[in-house]
Amino acid sequence: MSIYHFKCVSCTKLMGITEDFLGKQMRCPHCQTIQLLPMINTTGNAEAAPTAPDVVVESETIGMIFTYETPVVPPVTQEPTQEILSFPIGGKSQETSTEEYAAVSAPVEGKDSSAVTTDFFASENTGASQNGGAAPAPWDNAPSITGEVARKRPVGSKSMAMPIIFFSLLSYSVMATAILILVLVRMKTAGPMHPLEYIPDVDGDNPGAKRTKIRFNHDKERTQEIVPAHLRTKIGVAIRVGELEVTPLAVEKATVAVLVSGFSKAEPCKEDSLILRLKLKNVSADQSFCPLDYYFNRKWKEISRNSYPPPFTLVQFGTEKPEKSFFGGPANWLPLALAGSKKSQSPRETVEDENLDKTLEPGDEMTAFLCTDGDDASAQAIFTHQGPMLWRLQVRRGLVPVGAKEIPATAVIGVEFGATDIKQSPAAS
Structure with a gap:
C-alpha cells in the first residue's frame, strides 16, 4: 500500500x-x-x-x-x-x-x-515532548543582522525581601505580646499599695518633691488659633472658665511705666498703651491660685532672640483669624528664682500697679489690668484701627481632672471690642 x-x-x-x-x-x-x-x-x-x-x-x-x-x-x-x-x-x-x-x-x-x-x-x-520539554523559540538562536551574537535575557534570582519582612514582623509581634503578658502578670501580682506607702506630703517647713523643669512649648500658629465662641465675651459681660470668673470692665488709652529691679523710680513708656481693666473672682470651694502672671503678659518680639515661645496674651485685628497681632506687654520677664542672683545678666521688670501676682483664696476677688507695649511703635496702629478687635488673655482656671489626677491648668479667653470702646485715661493706675 x-x-x-x-x-x-x-x-x-x-x-x-x-x-x-x-x-x-x-x-x-x-x-x-x-x-x-x-x-x-x-x-x-x-x-x-x-x-x-x-x-x-x-x-x-x-x-x-x-x-x-x-x-x-x-x-x-x-x-x-x-x-x-x-x-x-x-x-x-x-x-x-x-x-x-x-x-x-x-x-x-x-x-x-x-x-x-x-x-x-x-x-x-x-515531537516536543520527545526532545525534552518545550521546543526552543525560533528567535533564540537566530543570527543577528549585524553579525553579533544574540544576548540571552538573564534569569532573575528570587528576592529575599518578602521573607525578611515577614520574619521581622513575626518577631516583633511575638516580642510585643510577651512584654504585654509580662506587664499584666506583674500588675496582678503587685496588688494595691498600702495606705502607709503614699501619705500626701502637704505639711512641713520644706516643700515636697517636684520636677526640676517643666515647660510647655508652642509655636506662633498654636498661639493664634481661633478662640471659640464659648470662650469669648464683651465689655461688662462676665465669663467663667473653670474656677475663675472674669469680668472685663473697660478698655482705655494711657501711658504706663515700667519698674526695673534695683531702681526706685519707674520709667514711662515712649508711647501710649492700650489698657484692659479686669475684675477676677475665685469661685472654687477649696482651691487657691493666682489668676494672672507676669509671664502671661511678657514682652516678646518675633525678631529678637528669645528663649521663650510667644505669649498667648495679645491684641489682634479681627475676632476670628488674626489679621495682625501685637504680643504681650512692655516688661521683660525674668523668673523670680533668678531675680537679683549672679546667674542672671538682666534685671526683672514689672509694669507699675499692674497687680498680676496676687493670690485669690476661695470666694476672693481682685481688680487688675493688662496693657500693650508702649515702646513698640507698630502697636500704635491699634488706636487708628476701625474694625473689630479681640484681646486674648491667658488666665489660671484652677485644677483640671486628668485621668485619676488633678493638675493645674490655664485657659485663653477673648474680649471683643472696637474703636468706640476705647476711652482716654490720664493714668493706668
Missing part, C-alpha cells in the same frame, strides 16, 4: 495519506483545516479535484451529511513508491522543494493504514 504526501493549502506542511483517503475530505493534523484531497491516476499524477459534494440535509437533524462518490482506481502493479504531489492552491499549483522532499520520512510498508496514520499524527504532536 502506497503513502502519498500532500501540502496543506493553509499551513503548507506535509501530511501523509494512504490511497484509501484519496478524493475525500481530510483534516490537516497541523492546522486542523478540512480540505478535499485530489485523485491519483495510473501515471501517479494528481487529477483535478472532484466536483463539490451533494449536500443532503435531514429535517430532523441539525448537522449536514455529505455524500461523496469515490472513483474507481485501477490496480497498481508497480512497486510501492513514495511520491510528493501538489494540488492547486488558489488556481496555482505549488511544487515541492528539494529540501522539503528530503525532510519527508521513508515510506512505511507492511503496516495497517490506520496504524500508519495514527503513528504519523502522534509523531507530530509528541
